[in-house]
Amino acid sequence: MMTKVELETFVEGTTHYFATAANQPASVGSPYIVQEGKPTIQEFTGMISIAGKRRGIVYFTASRPMLTVMLMRMGETELTQENMCDLVGEVANTISGNARRDFGKDFMISVPTVVAGEPEKIVTPDNIRSFVIPINWRSHSAQLVVCLE
Amino acid sequence: MGILDLGRYKGIVFAITGFLVFIAIILAVNHGKAGGFSDNVAGVRFLENQAVLPHAVYDASVQLAQRLQNGEKVDDALESLRKAATTFDRSLNSLANGGMITDSSGDIIVLPSMTEPEAVAQLKNGSKLWDGYKAKLDPILRFSGSPYVTAQPAPAPAPAPAPAANGKNAAPAVAAPPPAAPTIQLSPRGRRLQTALTDLTQYGNTVHGQLSKVLTDLSIQVEANSRKQTDTLRYIQVGGMAAALLLLGAIFLFFTRNLRKEEASANRQRKETQDILRTVNEGLFLLDKDLKLGSERSMALNNIFRREEFLDLTFDKLLKDIVPEKTLRTAMDYVALLWGERVNEKLVKTINPLNEVEVHFDNPAGGFDTHFLEFDFNRVKSEGSLSHLLVTVNDVTKRVMLSRELQESQEKAQAQLDLLLRILHVEPDSLTSFLTDADVSLKMVNSILKEPAREESAFRAKIDGIYRQVHAVKGEAAALGLKTVEQRAHAFEESLNDLKGRQSLSGSDFLPLVVKLDDLFNHLAQVREMLSRLVDLHHAIATRRTAGSEVGAEKVDQWLAGQDQTQITKAIIPPPDLGETTGAVGGLERTLEDLAARVASSQSKQVNLRCAGLEGVPESYRRAVKDITIQLVRNAVVHGIEEPGERAKANKAAAGALAVEFTPRGTDGYELIVQDDGRGLQLERIKEVAVERGLITPAQAALLDPRQTMALIFRPGFSTADRVTTDAGRGAGMDLVRILVAELGGRVGLASAGGKFSKFKIWLPATQSAVAA
Numbered sequence: 001m002m003t004k005v006e007l008e009t010f011v012e013g014t015t016h017y018f019a020t021a022a023n024q025p026a027s028v029g030s031p032y033i034v035q036e037g038k039p040t041i042q043e044f045t046g047m048i049s050i051a052g053k054r055r056g057i058v059y060f061t062a063s064r065p066m067l068t069v070m071l072m073r074m075g076e077t078e079l080t081q082e083n084m085c086d087l088v089g090e091v092a093n094t095i096s097g098n099a100r101r102d103f104g105k106d107f108m109i110s111v112p113t114v115v116a117g118e119p120e121k122i123v124t125p126d127n128i129r130s131f132v133i134p135i136n137w138r139s140h141s142a143q144l145v146v147c148l149e
Numbered sequence: 150m151g152i153l154d155l156g157r158y159k160g161i162v163f164a165i166t167g168f169l170v171f172i173a174i175i176l177a178v179n180h181g182k183a184g185g186f187s188d189n190v191a192g193v194r195f196l197e198n199q200a201v202l203p204h205a206v207y208d209a210s211v212q213l214a215q216r217l218q219n220g221e222k223v224d225d226a227l228e229s230l231r232k233a234a235t236t237f238d239r240s241l242n243s244l245a246n247g248g249m250i251t252d253s254s255g256d257i258i259v260l261p262s263m264t265e266p267e268a269v270a271q272l273k274n275g276s277k278l279w280d281g282y283k284a285k286l287d288p289i290l291r292f293s294g295s296p297y298v299t300a301q302p303a304p305a306p307a308p309a310p311a312p313a314a315n316g317k318n319a320a321p322a323v324a325a326p327p328p329a330a331p332t333i334q335l336s337p338r339g340r341r342l343q344t345a346l347t348d349l350t351q352y353g354n355t356v357h358g359q360l361s362k363v364l365t366d367l368s369i370q371v372e373a374n375s376r377k378q379t380d381t382l383r384y385i386q387v388g389g390m391a392a393a394l395l396l397l398g399a400i401f402l403f404f405t406r407n408l409r410k411e412e413a414s415a416n417r418q419r420k421e422t423q424d425i426l427r428t429v430n431e432g433l434f435l436l437d438k439d440l441k442l443g444s445e446r447s448m449a450l451n452n453i454f455r456r457e458e459f460l461d462l463t464f465d466k467l468l469k470d471i472v473p474e475k476t477l478r479t480a481m482d483y484v485a486l487l488w489g490e491r492v493n494e495k496l497v498k499t500i501n502p503l504n505e506v507e508v509h510f511d512n513p514a515g516g517f518d519t520h521f522l523e524f525d526f527n528r529v530k531s532e533g534s535l536s537h538l539l540v541t542v543n544d545v546t547k548r549v550m551l552s553r554e555l556q557e558s559q560e561k562a563q564a565q566l567d568l569l570l571r572i573l574h575v576e577p578d579s580l581t582s583f584l585t586d587a588d589v590s591l592k593m594v595n596s597i598l599k600e601p602a603r604e605e606s607a608f609r610a611k612i613d614g615i616y617r618q619v620h621a622v623k624g625e626a627a628a629l630g631l632k633t634v635e636q637r638a639h640a641f642e643e644s645l646n647d648l649k650g651r652q653s654l655s656g657s658d659f660l661p662l663v664v665k666l667d668d669l670f671n672h673l674a675q676v677r678e679m680l681s682r683l684v685d686l687h688h689a690i691a692t693r694r695t696a697g698s699e700v701g702a703e704k705v706d707q708w709l710a711g712q713d714q715t716q717i718t719k720a721i722i723p724p725p726d727l728g729e730t731t732g733a734v735g736g737l738e739r740t741l742e743d744l745a746a747r748v749a750s751s752q753s754k755q756v757n758l759r760c761a762g763l764e765g766v767p768e769s770y771r772r773a774v775k776d777i778t779i780q781l782v783r784n785a786v787v788h789g790i791e792e793p794g795e796r797a798k799a800n801k802a803a804a805g806a807l808a809v810e811f812t813p814r815g816t817d818g819y820e821l822i823v824q825d826d827g828r829g830l831q832l833e834r835i836k837e838v839a840v841e842r843g844l845i846t847p848a849q850a851a852l853l854d855p856r857q858t859m860a861l862i863f864r865p866g867f868s869t870a871d872r873v874t875t876d877a878g879r880g881a882g883m884d885l886v887r888i889l890v891a892e893l894g895g896r897v898g899l900a901s902a903g904g905k906f907s908k909f910k911i912w913l914p915a916t917q918s919a920v921a922a
Contacts, residue, residue: 004661
């Protein structure tokens with residue numbers, strides 16, 4: 001069963017990125033569960049796979065407008081798709097780093113992969129409920145999705 | 150290894166040593182033989198020189214005889230004869246004895262010993278001749294002094310006058326005749342010497358040639374011997390070389406054959422090893438002291454570790470990318486332990502942390518592939534000390550997965566059995582109804598959570614809504630005696646209560662809620678699965694029964710049919726249609742009865758519940774009526790009904806009377822009454838609690854009339870219970886009743902008389918269908 005500590009670790013990894021890299025903290029929205037079907041997937045998704053004590057995926061998915069503003073806030077002038085991919089990849093990397101720090105001894109955490117569009121590439125384990133934690137930043141909202149057995 | 154412990158090289162070392170010894174012998178013989186050549190040459194030269202000595206002796210004797218004849222001095226001739234005779238004598242003795250002699254130039258010559266019979270005979274003959282010669286020489290050689298006697302000659306006649314008269318220039322006068330020379334005569338010794346000489350010369354005339362021939366022959370013989378020796382040496386050399394070559398060839402052949410044999414054996418062994426390593430299913434490799442993998446390994450290792458390259462790989466690098474850090478550290482500690490000299494291997498094996506280790510390989514398609522590997526370590530000793538660790542690796546994924554599935558299955562079966570025992574006590578329609586309602590409630594909770602929220606007020610607004618849903622689930626679970634669900638819902642309520650008390654709220658604070666919600670979903674799914682299995686079981690039994698088999702599992706049948714166990718008969722009961730909800734209200738009665746009995750039991754009370762008219766609850770009110778009655782019945786038992794002792798003092802029956810009545814009132818709607826004969830509402834206590842909980846101030850409490858005081862019990866958070874339990878304590882129940890009634894557009898009335906009764910009267914508006922009718 002998913003624990004509160006595990007969820008908090010993933011959430012902290014995400015908010016930490018916003019606080020440090022995006023120069024503006026993000027707030028955590030009301031978390032909920034997706035029982036059937038796929039959780040929300042926006043235009044850009046940074047994903048890590050996890051094995052060991054838990055098995056599944058964790059991903060951060062955000063819209064192009066949100067990433068555009070983030071890039072601008074970070075002083076990036078080239079608002080290209082590549083940079084947006086890098087951005088969600090970095091968020092996933094920060095989540096991964098946080099998870100390694102907290103669960104590194106028990107978990108195997110993959111290097112982040114980035115998916116632009118193509119939601120079919122994000123495969124969640126069957127019959128597992130996903131936890132969706134909205135990450136609100138300015139007027140935008142991204143999602144952190146935790147889908148672990 | 151000792152210096153003489155040559156192992157497999159023993160043969161070749163001995164063979165080469167033998168060969169060298171043989172060569173040394175050949176060389177030594179060669180050297181020895183060759184050393185005799187110079188002696189032979191010197192010997193031949195010496196003999197040739199000595200061959201002239203008999204002539205010299207003879208000549209010296211002739212010369213001596215002639216001098217003696219002529220009356221000349223004989224000393225030097227005699228000395229020559231002596232010298233020649235002495236030299237020849239010494240030489241002949243040396244030849245006979247094989248001794249050494251110094252030649253005329255002063256060099257020492259080792260004379261070859263004349264051992265051949267012919268030479269011996271010649272030497273003997275020569276010696277014999279020389280002995281005769283020497284016998285004749287001896288008197289001569291012993292001679293010393295002068296052999297002459299000196300006699301003055303007679304005076305010579307007067308010389309004749311000079312012939313002057315006979316001429317003018319007469320020649321000078323004839324010189325006087327020279328004085329007469331003294332006459333030399335041999336002394337008697339001289340005569341004897343002369344006689345000896347005559348004898349010697351006569352003998353020497355015949356012998357000296359023979360003696361010379363003897364020496365010449367010996368010289369030829371020595372020369373022939375020398376040639377023979379040269380030939381022998383050549384034969385030895387050629388034979389030695391041939392033998393050496395043969396020996397070398399034999400050694401070469403022997404060792405070539407041996408090497409081939411060994412190579413073939415090594416090749417065969419290598420091939421066998423390679424075949425084993427290629428075929429064996431286990432991953433095999435050696436670890437050295439630096440924990441580096443050996444060069445030989447089984448091919449299975451490639452598949453097990455999904456890599457081709459193992460060169461210069463260390464054990465930690467092998468594992469680093471496929472196991473978590475904690476496992477890696479444990480593994481390295483364990484392997485280090487195995488290298489200890491004083492280790493009980495069997496004991497250490499029992500604590501092997503790698504006998505079933507979970508590893509994760511990167512999947513090119515993303516994520517990980519998880520496998521389970523079994524490592525076994527054996528200490529390899531060489532010459533008494535630990536040289537390697539033999540590591541055996543097996544992929545035991547299937548075995549582990551099967552074992553885990555079995556274990557999970559057993560655990561699940563145990564959990565399901567527990568659950569089964571619990572739900573077997575629950576009336577099936579009630580359970581079905583509960584599952585449906587609980588699912589709706591939990592989905593509602595999730596919907597509330599899902600509503601976007603950024604401000605604190607939005608988060609806080611969620612709490613009450615969630616609370617009501619969870620409380621309803623908890624209430625019904627409690628009513629059905631589903632303790633596991635009730636406990637989970639209770640824990641959920643505790644989390645909500647914790648949030649209520651917080652000064653500020655954010656989404657992170659709601660994380661525990663989703664975790665608990667997930668847990669509740671999971672648990673209810675298990676209950677649903679269990680119910681489904683029971684239904685399947687029922688159908689299976691029914692099918693068998695139809696086929697004429699024995700009647701069995703009546704309990705399941707009756708449970709599914711909703712019959713009371715006391716009414717169990719052997720009658721064959723047709724399976725009920727579980728899809729229908731006609732029994733839902735009957736289920737509610739049973740639920741309420743069970744709830745009342747369970748709560749009463751936990752409170753050490755007794756209660757008789759009477760239900761009436763619940764079958765007339767319209768479908769649209771069914772859920773609300775159920776939630777309301779559950780709350781009110783529980784409240785009545787907990788707060789209203791007294792304990793038997795207290796009731797006895799008040800002259801009441803030990804068992805409290807509790808009535809639930811649902812009555813249609815035509816176009817006026819419906820009336821739901823829940824009444825008990827307990828202690829009634831204690832208005833002063835209600836005020837005290839309301840003040841304690843901060844719902845009202847003491848001043849406000851003083852101004853409240855009875856009706857307003859009773860209304861306090863519907864305020865959120867009000868409860869007169871001393872402690873929070875799963876049955877009471879948080880003051881959410883009456884608030885839920887108020888909200889449910891309000892949502893349906895109804896009203897709540899409350900009447901109570903201290904020590905006598907409490908009566909909740911709820912009016913619900915007529916439903917659309919009822920109005921239409």
